[in-house]
Amino acid sequence: MSQGTSQGTSQGTSTEIRRKQLRWRCWHRGTREMDLLVGGFADRHIESLDSAQLERLESLLRAPDPDLYGWIIGRDVPPPEYDTDIMKMMRDFKFTPQSG
Structure with missing residues (x-):
C-alpha cells in the first residue's frame, strides 16, 4: 500500500x-x-x-520562434502535427500586462 502512495507522490513530484x-x-x-x-x-x-x-506543449517549444510566433498570431497555419489543442489555446490566449 505504501508503495502505491510513494509512486503517486513520485509521479506528482515528477509532473511538478x-x-x-x-x-x-x-x-x-x-x-x-x-x-x-x-x-x-x-x-x-x-x-x-x-x-x-x-x-x-514541449513539442511546440521545439519549433523555431518565427514559426511559432506566426502560428500564434494567425499569420501562418501550423503543420498538422503542431495544430493541436495547445496551439488553439495559445491562439485564444490574450496576454494582459500586469500593472506593477
Whole structure:
C-alpha cells in the first residue's frame, strides 16, 4: 500500500518538476515578445495541463520562434502535427500586462 502512495507522490513530484522546467522554457524563448506570449500562456494554463498536453506543449517549444510566433498570431497555419489543442489555446490566449 505504501508503495502505491510513494509512486503517486513520485509521479506528482515528477509532473511538478516538468511543469517548472516547461514554464522556464516558455519564459526564455529568446525574444521579449515570445517570452510574454508563451510565458504568459504558461503562467495562466500550465497547472491545468495533463501529461499528454504537457507533451504537446514541449513539442511546440521545439519549433523555431518565427514559426511559432506566426502560428500564434494567425499569420501562418501550423503543420498538422503542431495544430493541436495547445496551439488553439495559445491562439485564444490574450496576454494582459500586469500593472506593477
